Amino acid sequence: MTTKDSRAAGLASLASLVADETRAACLLALLDGRAWTAGELARHAGVAASTLSEHLGKLVAGGLLAEERQGRHRYVRLADARAAQLVEDLAAQVPPAAVRRPPRTLREAGAGAAMARGRTCYDHLAGRLGIAVTEALTRRGLLRQDTGFALTDAGVEWFGAVGIALDLSGRRPPARACLDWTERRPHLAGAAGAALCRHALEAGWCERIGTERAVRVTALGSRELSAVLGVSPGAWE
Amino acid sequence: MTTKDSRAAGLASLASLVADETRAACLLALLDGRAWTAGELARHAGVAASTLSEHLGKLVAGGLLAEERQGRHRYVRLADARAAQLVEDLAAQVPPAAVRRPPRTLREAGAGAAMARGRTCYDHLAGRLGIAVTEALTRRGLLRQDTGFALTDAGVEWFGAVGIALDLSGRRPPARACLDWTERRPHLAGAAGAALCRHALEAGWCERIGTERAVRVTALGSRELSAVLGVSPGAWE
DNA sequence: ACGACGGTTCGGTGGGGGCCGAAGCGTCCC
DNA sequence: GGGACGCTTCGGCCCCCACCGAACCGTCGT
Numbered sequence: 001m002t003t004k005d006s007r008a009a010g011l012a013s014l015a016s017l018v019a020d021e022t023r024a025a026c027l028l029a030l031l032d033g034r035a036w037t038a039g040e041l042a043r044h045a046g047v048a049a050s051t052l053s054e055h056l057g058k059l060v061a062g063g064l065l066a067e068e069r070q071g072r073h074r075y076v077r078l079a080d081a082r083a084a085q086l087v088e089d090l091a092a093q094v095p096p097a098a099v100r101r102p103p104r105t106l107r108e109a110g111a112g113a114a115m116a117r118g119r120t121c122y123d124h125l126a127g128r129l130g131i132a133v134t135e136a137l138t139r140r141g142l143l144r145q146d147t148g149f150a151l152t153d154a155g156v157e158w159f160g161a162v163g164i165a166l167d168l169s170g171r172r173p174p175a176r177a178c179l180d181w182t183e184r185r186p187h188l189a190g191a192a193g194a195a196l197c198r199h200a201l202e203a204g205w206c207e208r209i210g211t212e213r214a215v216r217v218t219a220l221g222s223r224e225l226s227a228v229l230g231v232s233p234g235a236w237e
Numbered sequence: 238m239t240t241k242d243s244r245a246a247g248l249a250s251l252a253s254l255v256a257d258e259t260r261a262a263c264l265l266a267l268l269d270g271r272a273w274t275a276g277e278l279a280r281h282a283g284v285a286a287s288t289l290s291e292h293l294g295k296l297v298a299g300g301l302l303a304e305e306r307q308g309r310h311r312y313v314r315l316a317d318a319r320a321a322q323l324v325e326d327l328a329a330q331v332p333p334a335a336v337r338r339p340p341r342t343l344r345e346a347g348a349g350a351a352m353a354r355g356r357t358c359y360d361h362l363a364g365r366l367g368i369a370v371t372e373a374l375t376r377r378g379l380l381r382q383d384t385g386f387a388l389t390d391a392g393v394e395w396f397g398a399v400g401i402a403l404d405l406s407g408r409r410p411p412a413r414a415c416l417d418w419t420e421r422r423p424h425l426a427g428a429a430g431a432a433l434c435r436h437a438l439e440a441g442w443c444e445r446i447g448t449e450r451a452v453r454v455t456a457l458g459s460r461e462l463s464a465v466l467g468v469s470p471g472a473w474e
Numbered sequence: 475a476c477g478a479c480g481g482t483t484c485g486g487t488g489g490g491g492g493c494c495g496a497a498g499c500g501t502c503c504c
Numbered sequence: 505g506g507g508a509c510g511c512t513t514c515g516g517c518c519c520c521c522a523c524c525g526a527a528c529c530g531t532c533g534t
Contacts, residue, residue, distance in 0.1 A: 007418070008262035008282075010331040015255035018248060020522075025245035039480060051523055053482055063332065072480045072531040082330060089326040093319060094247040095300065146405060147393060148412035148427070150385025168383060175385035177410070181244075190385070257492075276510060288493055290512055309501040309510045476534085483528075491520090498513075504506090 017062045018090060022047055023055050027064070027078075027087045032213035033122045035068065035077040081172055081194075084122035088189075092179035114214035116182045117236055118206065124193030125200065126180050129217065132235035133196070133225070134187045140229065143188065149177045151192055159192065162228050164199045167191055254299045255327060259284055260292050264301070264315075264324045269450035270359040272305065272314040318409055318431075321359035325426075329416035351451035353419045354473055355443065361430030362437065363417050366454065369472035370433070370462070371424045377466065380425065386414040388429060396429065399465050401436045404428055 018024055025045045030036060036044075042052040056076055059065040064086070066079040078084045118129030125133060137143035142155035151159075151174065159166045168174045170191060178189035188196065200206045205221030208214070217225070217236065225231050255261055262282045267273060273281075279289040293313055296302040301323070303316040315321045355366030362370060374380035379392035388396075388411065396403045405411045407428060415426035425433065437443045442458030445451070454462065454473065462468050 005262070005265075007328065007331065008258050008265055011265065011328055012256055012258040012261040014331055015252045015261070015327060018252035019250075019256035021245050021249040022522080024249040024252070025242070028242075028245055028248065037480080038482095047522085048524055049481065050483080050525080054522080057482090074481065086326070086330045089323070090252060091244065091248055093323045094244065094251055144385075144387055146411065147389070147429075148381075148385065148387025148410070150381055150387035152384070156384060173385070173414070174383065192384075259492080274510080275512095279511095284492090285494055286511065287495080287513080291492080294512095311511065477532105478534100479530100479532080481529085481531100484526090486525100487523085489520105489522090491518100493517085493519100495516100496514090499511085500509105501511100502507105502509075504508100 014062065014086075017059060017064055018087070020055070022052070023059060026052075026055065026059070028091065030065070030076070030078050031084065031087055031091075031122055033078070033084070033120050034213070035075040038074045038076065041076070078122060081122065085176075085178075085189075088121065088178055091181060111214070114209055114216070118215045118217065119213050120197060120208075120215060121178060121180075121187070121189070124178065124187070124189045124197045125206075125215070126178070126187055127182055127214075128236040129206075129215070130187035131180055131183045131185055132231050133229065136225075136229040136231040136235075137188065143175065145177070145186070149175055149186070151175050155192075158228075159195065162199070164195050166195055251299065251323075254296060254301055255324070257292070259289070260296060263289075263292065263296070265328065266450075267302070267313070267315050268321065268324055268328075268359055270315070270321070270357050271450070272312040275311045275313065278313070315359060318359070322413075322415075322426075325358065325415055328418060348451070351446055351453070355452045355454065356450050357434060357452060358415060358417075358424070358426070361415065361424070361426045361434045362443075362452070363415070363424055364419055364451075365473040366443075366452070367424035368417055368420045368422055369468050370466065372472075373462075373466040373468040374425065380412065382414070382423070386412055386423070388412050392429075395465075396432065399436070401432050403432055 018027060022045045026041050029041065029044050038052055038056055039049060042049045045052060056065065056067070056074070060067050060076070064079055064083045065076050068075045078087070116127055118125065118127045120126065121130065124130065134143065137155065138145050142152055142158045144150055144152050156166065168191065173190045175188060175192045176190035177186035178193070180187045187193070200221065203224070204218055205224050206215045206217055209216050217233070222233050255264060259282045263278050266278065266281050275289055275293055276286060279286045282289060293302065293304070293311070297304050297313070301316055301320045302313050305312045315324070353364055355362065355364045357363065358367070361367065371380065374392065375382050379389055379395045381387055381389050393403065405428065410427045412425060412429045413427035414423035415430070417424045437458065440461070441455055442461050443452045443454050446453050454470065459470050
């Protein structure tokens with residue numbers, strides 16, 4: 001073991017964080033980009049609060065999660081876009097055969113359908129809605145996927161025209177493909193995806209459904225999406 | 238635990254494969270894209286042959302490695318581009334602080350320097366050489382990184398002019414950014430990166446150094462790289 | 475002030491898995 | 505054919521860690 005370099009140790013310890021089913025369930029839940037309390041996660045994962053507390057400690061120490069204490073609550077969320085991408089990347093490689101599982105209850109089936117229609121994936125849009133937007137951008141020549149994954153000059157202009165501020169100077173990749181796990185096709189992520197999603201929520205194009213991770217397109221959103229992208233409700237309903 | 242869905246189980250079991258230091262060392266070693274024998278990997282990782290045999294069994298069963306038996310040897314390599322990308326993605330997220338470790342021997346230092354100069358990362362070029370090529374492509378407007386990561390039309394044309402066949406129809410992403418772990422900057426991966434690297438090795442622009450993973454630019458390669466990309470040896474030496 | 479509640483700490487338990495050496499099996503070489 | 509070699513299987517060891525319940529600590533509501 002003297003010959004193993006420290007890269008291997010770092011890689012293994014990073015993977016260890018995800019290599020536990022309970023922690024994996026937490027990370028997938030947190031992929032919606034919101035902050036969850038420790039208790040919510042414990043119930044979600046089906047383990048005792050004490051157990052989950054230890055898991056959160058490891059994930060925070062490992063830099064994957066950021067925490068925020070408010071009164072007697074411990075809110076926790078994915079630390080940053082890098083952490084989110086790590087979980088996304090890993091989840092995208094999970095053999096699809098392992099994913100199939102029929103919903104157990106009617107409520108669960110409804111929630112699943114809503115999630116498949118539209119949801120957030122960390123800080124960008126996913127589900128059929130995310131795919132519809134990505135495809136529309138591509139069809140209009142604003143996003144190019146045939147030789148990689150990047151906005152075109154027209155695309156950058158489009159963001160400006162719609163009134164969405166694009167910061168292309170940061171360390172974050174401007175546009176990235178993120179594999180949608182319900183659609184098995186790529187949707188727009190990165191700085192542009194985040195800006196678009198933020199605008200959609202702030203301008204009232206979309207709204208979160210209750211406390212769930214799913215999002216719904218509003219009437220205003222339908223009109224706007226049709227106007228600026230030529231995409232109709234049929235694409236995501 | 239009844240509430241944990243099967244996605245979490247799949248994610249955790251996938252991560253488990255990488256979550257062991259010995260297996261991680263194997264995966265990192267195999268990132269050079271070549272096939273290693275079980276014995277080579279055992280010596281590399283510093284564990285008994287019997288131990289490593291079990292590790293290989295898991296990695297193969299998990300779909301990360303492909304094996305090829307030849308006589309009394311068991312050759313093993315990364316299963317496909319997906320597996321390679323998984324390891325790349327994960328390794329790229331390893332906090333750099335964990336990587337620092339001074340070389341122990343002179344031989345090791347020399348090998349490290351050669352690796353930093355140029356090497357393969359699965360099936361594309363990496364190290365200073367990989368960065369130099371990627372930067373040159375970008376500088377010449379053949380690759381665009383400012384709004385994502387994609388070849389331009391001129392870039393596609395360039396590949397044809399140089400005589401490199403580009404297959405953009407496959408399921409594989411045409412151009413991807415892969416974070417270089419010695420340079421901490423992105424280099425060209427994906428179908429285009431693979432085609433370029435294959436051409437470089439086949440046309441004699443580069444050659445592997447002995448049995449090592451490092452590659453060296455030949456005299457012919459120097460001339461060609463200067464002619465087609467305007468990049469001089471100073472960029473990678 | 476009190477109780478309810480969310481979260482954490484601690485001790486204990488159990489299971490999983492990484493490790494090795496020994497033995498066995500097939501392959502290659504002389 | 506015999507011996508060296510590469511790999512695998514098996515048994516056994518041991519450590520690590522996920523888990524729980526009980527006790528404890530702060531915070532919030534009444």
